[in-house]
Amino acid sequence: MSHEKERPSVQTSLIIPKPRGGRAHYATWGFIVLCVFALYHMEQSWNHAAENITFYFMALQIGALLRGVCNFVEEIWHVQSRHRSSWWRVVVACLSPSLRCHTLLLLVSVCAYMALFGETGLQLFLDLILVCLCQLLSFAFGLQVRSPSAVEMSEICEKNNRNVSHGLAWSYYVGYLKLILPRLKDLISEFNRANNNLLKCKETWKLHILLPVSCEIYDDLQKADSHIQYWKDLPALQLDRAGTKWRSYKQSIYTILGEDKKLNYCIVEYAPPLQSLYAMSQDESAAFGREDRLEQAQLFCRTLGEILQRSKECAGCYRLIVYEGEDDSHFLSKEILKHIRQQHLEEYTMCEGNHESTTFLSTEPNILISDSELPGPLRSDGF
Numbered sequence: 329m330s331h332e333k334e335r336p337s338v339q340t341s342l343i344i345p346k347p348r349g350g351r352a353h354y355a356t357w358g359f360i361v362l363c364v365f366a367l368y369h370m371e372q373s374w375n376h377a378a379e380n381i382t383f384y385f386m387a388l389q390i391g392a393l394l395r396g397v398c399n400f401v402e403e404i405w406h407v408q409s410r411h412r413s414s415w416w417r418v419v420v421a422c423l424s425p426s427l428r429c430h431t432l433l434l435l436v437s438v439c440a441y442m443a444l445f446g447e448t449g450l451q452l453f454l455d456l457i458l459v460c461l462c463q464l465l466s467f468a469f470g471l472q473v474r475s476p477s478a479v480e481m482s483e484i485c486e487k488n489n490r491n492v493s494h495g496l497a498w499s500y501y502v503g504y505l506k507l508i509l510p511r512l513k514d515l516i517s518e519f520n521r522a523n524n525n526l527l528k529c530k531e532t533w534k535l536h537i538l539l540p541v542s543c544e545i546y547d548d549l550q551k552a553d554s555h556i557q558y559w560k561d562l563p564a565l566q567l568d569r570a571g572t573k574w575r576s577y578k579q580s581i582y583t584i585l586g587e588d589k590k591l592n593y594c595i596v597e598y599a600p601p602l603q604s605l606y607a608m609s610q611d612e613s614a615a616f617g618r619e620d621r622l623e624q625a626q627l628f629c630r631t632l633g634e635i636l637q638r639s640k641e642c643a644g645c646y647r648l649i650v651y652e653g654e655d656d657s658h659f660l661s662k663e664i665l666k667h668i669r670q671q672h673l674e675e676y677t678m679c680e681g682n683h684e685s686t687t688f689l690s691t692e693p694n695i696l697i698s699d700s701e702l703p704g705p706l707r708s709d710g711f
Contacts, residue, residue, distance in 0.1 A: 386437035391463040396423040493628035496601035501635050508577050509645040515562045531671040536596040539629045539650045543606035545598045555585040555661035
């Protein structure tokens, strides 16, 4: 049970966004079918449609190449600082994938345009000049949609792991969780030997990481919920890190008061990167608004969960508690207790599943004593 992956609860799945699928791509093909269907029923000339489609494709490829050439003119002045004095890097940065894709499509479009409609060289040259002029005017007056939408930008950043949340999640894992989680149970065992086996339930021998999507973090958990009280610290883990000798890492044990007035002991702390996100949203120079903070907090929780699920050395040593703030002053303690009860239930289920079914080999033998002093037959059929 200790090596079982964390299973997100229903509430967590509603808070944390899933990776985007390919529905936009399927919708594109759906609209393509609708357009073809409409042209077919309107009895439009297919030659006329092919001419417009070919010309439009040619215009798109010319526009992509012209944009790359204009960018190349700017990057000439940054060859040393941005491209390590490599002209090939400049070309690839400005024209790729234009260099590979758009040039080929442009040649195909021009050949198809000439083959289908018998354009002369001069007429084709004039058409190309007009296309270039239209594209350049669009660039000059900002008429083209050059920047992706918020959804497209979000998808690009998620697929290429370029979100702020991605870096924060990996930094939190590599610089902290990967160091302390594999050693956590040894520290708890050491603590129990000195404190009369205070933490009895091994299923709760985990670091409970609080992940508020709002990023509102209290340095003192008692201020967040009066039912949460500091108790003691685990033994400190000391490691040499980045030039600091014997850097100390320690976790705190809290008592959680339930509605039944019973005390539950729990190792719990916030995820500090969420505090960094909140601080960024409060600093004007970061240009990081509330909506950005909310999105990055959600992606941080998802990314951290994915990283920990793939980590074998951290398996069974953590519990992610993702939640949204509520008006209830004791919401946090109730949320933590809910996770503790789930872990107790998982332990009980595991113990129940380990009981083997009773067979005649595992039952106590029944000794049969005969009233007769004479030895009886071993066979029960009387022979």
